[in-house]
Amino acid sequence: MTLSLDVPLALRLGLIAAGAAACVSMSGCASIGAAAGATAGIATGAFTTNPAIGLGVGIAVQAATDEAVKRVTKSLHQDQQVMIAVTAGMSQVGETRPWKVKHTLPVENGHGDVRVLREFGSALATCKEFAFSVVDGDDAKAPAEWFVATACQQTDGWKWASAEPAVERWGNLQ
Numbered sequence: 001m002t003l004s005l006d007v008p009l010a011l012r013l014g015l016i017a018a019g020a021a022a023c024v025s026m027s028g029c030a031s032i033g034a035a036a037g038a039t040a041g042i043a044t045g046a047f048t049t050n051p052a053i054g055l056g057v058g059i060a061v062q063a064a065t066d067e068a069v070k071r072v073t074k075s076l077h078q079d080q081q082v083m084i085a086v087t088a089g090m091s092q093v094g095e096t097r098p099w100k101v102k103h104t105l106p107v108e109n110g111h112g113d114v115r116v117l118r119e120f121g122s123a124l125a126t127c128k129e130f131a132f133s134v135v136d137g138d139d140a141k142a143p144a145e146w147f148v149a150t151a152c153q154q155t156d157g158w159k160w161a162s163a164e165p166a167v168e169r170w171g172n173l174q
Helices: 009-026 029-048 051-090
Strands: 096-101 110-121 126-135 144-154 157-160
Touching: 029 051, 051 096, 051 110, 051 126, 051 144, 051 157, 110 144
Parallel strands: none
Antiparallel strands: 096 110, 110 126, 126 144, 144 157
16 A cells, blocks of 8 residues: 655645744854755755755755855954954054954954064064954953964065964954
């Protein structure tokens, strides 16, 4: 005995849209790839009636979305590092200046202070060691965390010279 469920296309599309909305509304930025992959996999599986094809499409979409999010996030973090390095480069030893990055989209904006601790050089470059703060929020009483890094002067300006750790050291700026 065979049981066949003939589900109208409009109902299938409605279920797919509801599933996609649920995935997106419950996912944060870190899981947007999983939500996109699940949505694409469900949609493909429903239209092709082949779950293997839906699974393959879902995995591919998730991988592509995760990579795109990582590239954009890295670019936004690099903007912050460049601004901090340039601010340190313009400052004298002992001087403190504010830094701020504001992107078109209100994502990964940052601000704080840069305080140059020392300047040193070699035959290759002039460098500055500095402490910088990252303020958590825009409130006047928002907490700030301080970190130490190095920037060196190159032909095209001051560049971040600190090696990036393999583990989280200073939150979103890594």
